[in-house]
Amino acid sequence: MEHELRAEYDDSPQTSDARVKIWHVVRQDALTAMCGRDLEPGSAERSIDDWGTGTLPICHSCGALYLRESP
Structure with a gap:
């Protein structure tokens, strides 16, 4: 299964000064992180x-779940 990282922001990703709060692991093209967090479509x-x-600051829960799925 393919995975990628997707950003969770302190503020909306549409603002010009949006800062990444943490990176989550998602299954490719998904908007829900492996930990269950719903992420913004434009992240x-x-x-x-x-x-x-x-x-990068990576979500600990996502990382643990990713390790269980990776070959």
Whole structure:
């Protein structure tokens, strides 16, 4: 199954100064994170390859569930 990262913002993603609060793992093209959080349709996406690099704040619950699904 394909996965990607999707942003949760402090504010709406439509504002010019929106800051990413945390990144969630989603199944590709989904708007619901693996932890159950509903995310905004316009939220930023990143490659799942960025997971585990220590450079992004990743949802702990999503990370644990992703590990259980990954080969």
